[in-house]
Amino acid sequence: MYKYDRFDQEIVDARVDEFRDQTRRRIAGELSEDQFKPLRLKNGLYLQLHAYMLRVAVPYGMMSGRQLRMLGHIARTYSRDYGHFTTRQNMQFHWIKLEQAPDILAELATVEMHAIQTSGESIRNISSDHFAGAAADEIADPRPWAELIRQWTTFHPEFSYFPRKFKIALTASDNDRVAALSHDIALKLVPGPDGEIGFCVHVGGGMGRTPFIAKLVRPYLPPQHLLSYIAAIMRVWNRYGRRDNIHKARIKILVHDLGAEEFTRQVEEEWQLMLPTEPPFPQAELDRIAVQFAPPPFETGLADTIDPAAAADPAFARWLTHNVHAHRQPGYAIVTVSLKPPGGIPGDITADQLELLADLAERYAFDELRSTHAQNVVLPHVRKADLHALWQALDAAGLATANVDLVSDIIVCPGLDYCSLANARSIPVAQKIADRFADYDRQKDLGELKIKISGCINACGHHHVGHIGILGVDRKGTENYQLLLGGSGAEDAALAKITGPGFDEDGVVDAVERTIERYRQLRTEGERFLDTYRRVGFEPFKEAIYG
Amino acid sequence: MDNLLRFRDDEPHEEPAVTLDAFLEQSDATAVRLEAGEDARLLIPHFGRLALVEVSFPRFRDGRGYSSARILREAGYTGELRAEGDVLVDQLLFMRRCGFDSFAPAQPLDLDVVKASLERYPNVYQTAADRSVPVWNLRHG
Incomplete structure (x- = not known):
């Protein structure tokens, strides 16, 4: 992982000093809000519905245990004991006080982190593959x-x-x-x-x-x-x-x-x-730079198998099926930690969980973690022999939900619960859909199905590229949800198409279910939702949704 | 011009800046004012008679003038390059790095804050129109 040298550190330290001075001038009235706004935004500080929100950069999604522990500390000290992973692999904290923002940046700088260019009309944090390396x-x-x-x-x-x-x-x-x-x-x-x-x-x-x-x-x-x-x-x-x-x-x-x-x-x-x-x-x-991304010291000669006795545990076996991915090094695996538990808020993580993941990364994954654009966390290099112990530790902390890329692994923006731009709440819609499809066998039967939800037209929840997308709008003062089908954010990228008139909150959950039931009727064996949609087209689904 | 801030040793240019159209028509004009949307490259054939380019910033959030400055300096312009209009202290460092060497802000700037802003960053990550050496050269000699 990249380590700052003194040049990098001096630049980040100077930024803390600069932002402290800008904040002081704002509070003293030397800067107008119009003048200050682009400056604070270039440092990831948004004014939201209830308080400020600070977005911390996680360049290309890479983090160490020490950095995760600092994020936990910030959640506990300056926010309300949790942080939120975004669709740009960053972490944001709600409930921030303006006058404390410079102190948070100073704390971040001690672990080679910052909030530079995480917002505003600038070049944002670069995103990259969470499985890199x-x-x-x-x-x-x-x-x-x-x-x-x-x-x-x-x-x-x-x-x-x-x-x-x-x-x-x-x-x-x-x-x-x-x-x-x-x-x-x-x-x-x-x-x-x-x-x-x-x-x-x-x-x-x-x-x-x-x-x-x-x-x-x-x-x-x-x-x-x-x-x-x-x-x-x-x-x-x-x-x-x-x-x-x-x-x-x-x-x-x-x-x-x-x-x-x-x-x-x-x-x-x-x-x-x-x-x-x-x-x-x-x-x-x-x-x-490249030297610093050299592969970690993998052990060679490891058995490339998982203990069959442990894998007999159905809960562990499910997790292996959905959250563990092939690694290039024999004997190792890539683990995705789902931040989409039933009833949870997608992408949210508590201070305790951040600290636990820091410990687990240090113990089992060469001290490396990645955030994903789907708002989950990856432990990129885990020995297969350690998977069961890791799973047990994650499970005890509510971090072992086995649903990566399934219907309940939903990307969602903060929506009207937090965001001043939003027209509608998005989190409760995600929770209701996840609840509707909570049964594991039902999820597994549906296979890869990517639902993405945005609470306004700005599309932070990527609804345009959801296999099923949901867009919250304001219709004459009430929250209304449009349904979109057939998008993809992967290598087969495509934009989803709006089905027709919108729904209320429960109505859109029902419409999602009707869409999915139609898919089950139409699919061929092993065919993903997206592939069925592409094969049969829009009409059969529209008919199912609107009757 | 009470607020004029210069980082050049020569005397300020006395002739008023004319519009780009006027400059291109008048073969004896030596100072030009470039609006935010105008093409700085049109000035390149005329560097020989050009002593002052004033680049307008109608709003400080309008960043077109930064590219105008880079284009002029890349093409070899060495005369005075002035940022005029909604020029604020927090944008001064980037303007300096893009090649501006004089400033005519609509509102006066606090010179102590100017000094602190220009001196705050010990290192930069890119080559630009100033003399700052990017860290990748410092790292590798």
Whole structure:
């Protein structure tokens, strides 16, 4: 895992000092709220319905036990004993007091963490594959590149007052686990014509009220040009993106309005102009970073099996089926800790649970943890021989729900329970759906089924790319829910389609159930919901939903 | 111009800045005002007679002027580059890094806060239009 050197630490420490000064000037009235707002947002501090919310960056989702323990400490000291994992792999704390925010940042800085650019019209935290370095299907480790991008995008002087937010995702596998094509830039590590590994570049994806799948801009970019090419993309948008309408400001609108071909032409032209004065990063720097992502000291010669006596326990066996994934190293496995227990709030985690996960990561997983865009936590390197003991410890803390990628593993935004932008509550809808399908055998029978719920058009809950999406809207003062079908945030990315008139809270849960029952009637053996939908189309489902 | 803050040793340029259209039409103009949406590259053929470029910031959240500054400096412009308008102390460091070397803020800036803001960060992560050496060069000599 990447360790700060003194340069990194000095920059983060300076940020704490700067934000403390900005907060002081705001409280003293030297800064207006209009002037302060973009500054606090660039530091992840939102004013929500009841209090401030602080979003802490978890670059490409990587954390150590020490960092998790600090997050637990912050939850306990400054919030209400819990934190919340977001769909950008970050952690946010509600109930924050403005005057304490600088102290929280100072505490975070002691464990090499910060809240830089987790909000505002800036380059956001870069997201990447939560199985990086462990997955058998990646062609290279994306994390050194992600860290290089993290540093280069931190306090970028030209690109800090963009038309709107800007999100980059990086993958290295044909299996997209980060919803890459819903990002402003999607980078994928691919082999080039000479065998060298470079980047395939897509631009202009996004959610919000006008969702788009990112469009191909360059099939292959030689790796040494990564940063200058990103700079060219961002400069074209910074100059020509719309600033007259916040809803049309994202790069996806520019790409759509110009067309992918013309946008690409402008980027390539800008890039050629920039190249002579944009020095490439030193290879030695990439090498320095890459060393820090070397594989942990795996034991060799381990049996690549799980103790059959333990696996006879049906609860453990279920967890093995859904929450344990293949690792590239024989004798090891990847574990996903579900933060979607029955009756819980998706993505929420208590201070006690954070501390327990820190202990378990140190004991069983080479002190590594990952947050996922699906709001779960991954222990990436666990010996198969330790899986049963790990499961027992997780189970005792309510962290062993066996439902990864099943119908109750729902992505959901905070909604009207917290968020000042929301039109409707989203958490209770998720809870009711999870409750409706609580029976394990029913969930297992349905297989992979990704439900995603947003409490407003901003789509933080990724409803556009849910196999089943739910969008909460305000209809004449009452909460109303639209149902969408057929989206995907994976490598087969697609936008979901709205079924028709909306429902009230219980009505949308019933509509989800009717949708799923129709799927059960229509599916062929082993066919996922999404594949059935794609095969039979929209109408049979619409008929089932509206009769 | 009471609020003018300069980081240059030469004397302030006396001629008033004219609009981009006027500058391109008048072959003897030496100072130009660039609005946020205007293309800085149109000035490149005229650097020889250009002593002052004033880049307008209609709102401090409008970041187009940062790219205008980078483009001018990348193309070799060495004259005065002035940020004018809604220029606030918390944006000054990035403006300096993009190549601005003079500032005409609509409201006066507290010079102590200016100094603290410009000196706060000991290191930077990128090459820009200033002389700051990015940490990747410091790390590898």
